[in-house]
Amino acid sequence: MGESIHATKLAILNASERLVAAHGFGATSLRAITSAANVNLAAVNYHFATKDALIVAMLNRRMKPLNDARLDLLDKFEKDAGDAPVAVEKILEALFRPILELIARPAKGGRNFLRLLALCLAEPGAFLKPLVQKEFAEKNRRFHRALRRSLPELSDVEVHWRLHFAHGAFFHAVAHSRVLELSSGGRCRLTNCGSVLERVINFCAAGLRSPA
Amino acid sequence: MGESIHATKLAILNASERLVAAHGFGATSLRAITSAANVNLAAVNYHFATKDALIVAMLNRRMKPLNDARLDLLDKFEKDAGDAPVAVEKILEALFRPILELIARPAKGGRNFLRLLALCLAEPGAFLKPLVQKEFAEKNRRFHRALRRSLPELSDVEVHWRLHFAHGAFFHAVAHSRVLELSSGGRCRLTNCGSVLERVINFCAAGLRSPA
């Protein structure tokens, strides 16, 4: 071992991930975090210097692996396709599946990380936006390029719009699945991630391919 | 007049709407609000009793008119259609257009209200969720029923899922249009709301109508 993160640091990251996802950024105090992590209050400032730095570290821990997984999957599909453009469904799968696999693995953040992402988009905190934008910049470029190849009849800006729509359909569906659960009277849930992936890919692929 | 809201109350509502949309719930202090509204600090507690009550009032001011406009539009389209089911595009228009018209009218909240809605969904504040859910319950029922009539080949739960996807595609697109602006290098903007409405309706209608 030796390479692994300090136990205290890890406990703080896990506790803050859970609590911030449950109560939001501002409403989660360092005292609540350190208490849940069974560490001393000053441990946060010792290991992360400041609360903002802790939040950034908490996000970075999950962000990079997620986007790497998406890009790796897209790479794989592009290699499988050879010279032909990748099917729209495959591009969407590369974009969506890593998030659903994250949800299924509570040890890797699970649903909590999705709530953090939603908070990042909604909360206009100055230090969060750049982090998200920089982290997602390459991902957006790669997926936009792949879609343009697969949908050559669409203009550049049209692909931008539709990719945005597709991302919104999926992200909203999984991040705010509670809303669907309630409005459907509990008949629609996020338990069976495989069927959700099939459904949302089917929906978005039709939208992407729709004639202008 | 006399019927209209107190000037101080209105100044507080306007200032809090702007500041909360810009900085989030927790990060917006009553001192910042009252200072921006040019009223005394204690005016908030005098007119709204508490900060939480102010936020609820701030949301209620925009929420009801928005959903009423959507339901009115759906009513109109249903009357126009007579006994036939309403076209999917019309149902989506009834769902989306009132929000875009809100955006175009800064005096009625404009883009700020959208950010508040996104915050409501993301921030797990206990007092916000019920407000949104209760307010949107009837709207969801009405639009689900209309869609089922127009898409009789889809099952009940399938319509729930696809309506959720459609709402996500639109809401994410308009609430987080900044993300699209950046990832498209400024080529995609939310200025021309008409073209956005056309685009998102086209996308979602294709998704809704897609064979299972």
Next chain:
DNA sequence: CCTTGATTCAAACGAACGTTTGAATTATTA
């Protein structure tokens, strides 16, 4: 065993927060 550095701990700091108070001021009514 002693020393050195890393980590933990209890305690406190100053700042900012939502809220309350009671007097001053303004508006309303008779």
Next chain:
DNA sequence: TAATAATTCAAACGTTCGTTTGAATCAAGG
């Protein structure tokens, strides 16, 4: 104009926050 209610105001209250501090504890090497 006098009396009454509504509103504004400056000041303060108690709490909670993120952060700092300096001593205590632990780990490891010479």
